[in-house]
Amino acid sequence: MFETITIACDDRGVATLMLNRAEKHNAMSAVMIAELTRAAEQLGADPAVRAVILTGAGKSFCAGGDLGWMQDQMVADPETRFIEARKLALALQALNTLPKPLIGALQGNAFGGGVGLASVCDVTLGADHLKMGLTETRLGLIPATIGPYVIARMGEARARRVFMSARLFDAAEAVELGLLARAVPAADLMAAAEAEVLPYLSCAPGAVAAAKRLTRTLGPRIDAEVIDHTIHALVACWEGEEAKEGIGAFFAKRKPGWIADG
Template sequence: MFETITISTDMRGVATLTLNRPEKHNAMSGQMIMELTEAASQLGQDDAVRAVVLAAAGKTFCAGGDLGWMQDQMAADKKTRFVEARKLAEMLQALNTMPKPLIGALQGNAFGGGVGMATVCDVAIGVDSLKMGLTETRLGLIPATIGPYVIARMGEARARRVFMSARLFDASEAVDLGLLAKTVSADRLSDAVEDEIRPYLSCAPGAVASAKALVRALGPRIDDAVIDQTIGELVERWETQEAREGIAAFFEKRKPAWNK
């Protein structure tokens, strides 16, 4: 059914949702965005599913948005850009509000939207060798649709350390920033994820769903107005000369004009 992701569920009701574009470092294409939205809906409505693990195939957890998809937005009209930006925003919110515990297993690097994918998880665990970074400003873009989830996880003060600079940071700093709950060696990742899953299997599923909804309601506001704002910010950025230059420089394998 899916082409860019896979889903498997074990006898206990633990589902593993795997990003499956390893040849593209699991960059999020338009198709992957739609498939993740559908997967979140399916898993959220499946009473047999007790917990979900968000994983990835290959060496990279998620390199962010697919640059080909972004390039398409540069050539699209404004209405199309809004439609595509909304699909991305709705995918993130679908995962964020899925009424199942969502545990992220980051086996490799996470950049841009990949950081956003980690922040919609209830718990994210990474290998100790990984690198992370909100790299959008290198391309003349901003972490727009992922912004509410990143800031909800990190808080404004910590977000300011990395939100605008596009600098990369290691797994230890990712823990300090609040993006990861903990780091482990690569051979311990499965065990660490299992340690997070196991307690949920002794909890009432409905109570877990209600508790997750409550903690979201009590946390930073991420409602339709906030999501609409981020969509507008992303579309506005796509229309700038900086974004055109940043995307063009990437595909032409050169430094953008501002990189001195």
């Protein structure tokens, strides 16, 4: 049914949504983006599902955008780039508005789009070895479509510390920044996620869904206008010379022109 993700649901109604491209560090391809949207719709509509745990197979939670997807955008026309960016934006929105509790359990690395996925979870836990980073500006791009969710999670002041610099940070700093609720030993990660899920099984599912909707209406505005703004901002970067240089340098395994020698 799915190529890049798996869904397993136990008899309590706890579903585990797993990114399943371990050999690619669960980088987000066009197929994965489409499947995440479909999975969110499927899980949201299933009355038997009470809560969802989002995690990744293998060494990394999500290394960001798939390299093949990035290469495709390099040669695409602006309309195609807009369509592809919109698909990612809508996948994030589908997960953000999932009418079930969404608990993130992150291990290894979470870069770029992986930080976006962490930010749409209601509670996000990380293994204590986790490395995170908004790495887009290294490539001449910006964290655009993930931006509304990252800012909503971190707040503008904390986001400014890592949103533009592309520097990596560890799990302890991710807790300080508000991206993670807490960091736990890797061996305890799924048990910690289970502990977050357990209280919801004593709550009325409809009330949980209504409470989640209310928090979203009271929080920062993330609507069609905001989403379209982020998509246009990303497409504008794709059209710029810095993206061509940064992505070209990445695939050529050389330094981009803005890095001084020495």
